[in-house]
């Protein structure tokens with residue numbers, strides 16, 4: 001039996017002050033960065049691997065395993081946050097960046113320390129003007145407070161962070177297209193391998209992770225791998241933010257444990273179909289995702305396994 005809405009990453013999103021450095025720090029901000037900077041980078045990677053955290057950008061690849069693909073001793077390494085969020089009907093990364101920019105920055109800094117990266121970029125959807133401004137203010141605050149720049153919190157770790165605005169191309173959400181775009185080239189995907197972890201931005205090892213994935217890293221450090229696994233299923237650990245839109249009474253972003261029933265998302269959290277009408281179909285996310293029938297919706301759970309194998313749900 002799964003819980004309903006579970007505000008784990010989004011616990012403080014209702015507080016307007018949470019987007020400022022002061023408000024963020026009042027609610028536990030940057031404590032996990034301090035903790036992580038005292039850990040061995042490999043211990044962070046192991047914790048992330050053991051937590052079962054999987055990419056929140058779509059493919060659901062193990063985050064710790066991806067980090068583990070970085071070649072040894074090949075520097076510089078880059079961290080690239082995928083904030084392109086071009087999928088129709090999706091607006092959860094936007095909310096995270098607008099309500100909690102420092103949560104993303106802290107998650108990115110912990111991740112960057114773990115993979116030994118001194119430079120990161122947030123590649124943000126061009127239309128997200130307000131999110132960009134919010135993030136820029138937060139990055140400036142973080143520099144001023146010594147969370148970015150040289151010798152962060154006296155740890156000897158240096159890190160710089162920049163924002164890069166996309167120009168409205170959906171395909172630039174694909175990681176290799178994004179890297180080309182960041183390099184100033186046409187945003188076209190490249191054949192893999194080589195994967196970005198081996199040869200990415202400027203042909204250097206690059207880890208590309210979604211906004212929500214990077215923000216979740218902070219919680220893996222706070223609660224440990226087993227604490228993080230308190231929510232979700234064995235193969236789909238943790239919580240996830242889902243954007244619910246269409247003809248429902250209460251559209252919005254909802255954070256639930258992975259494995260949560262899709263019909264409960266529609267009828268419990270979303271308040272059901274408008275005007276008491278009958279459900280006809282659901283697009284579970286992504287322009288290339290199959291349209292789900294009512295029978296499939298009845299049985300479906302919101303986790304990687306179920307959505308990847310719709311017919312078996």
Ligand SMILES: Cc1cc2nc3c(=O)[nH]c(=O)nc-3n(C[C@H](O)[C@H](O)[C@H](O)COP(=O)(O)O)c2cc1C
Pocket residue numbers: 054055056057058059060061063082083084085086087170171172173174175176208209210211213214
């Ligand atoms: C056409 C296409 C569009 C994509 N758009 C996004 C996107 O908007 N945001 C995102 O995080 N991942 C997107 N992805 C997935 C990325 O290529 C990549 O797998 C992801 O950013 C990795 O991060 P994660 O491991 O944290 O999920 C897209 C993939 C494809 C094929």
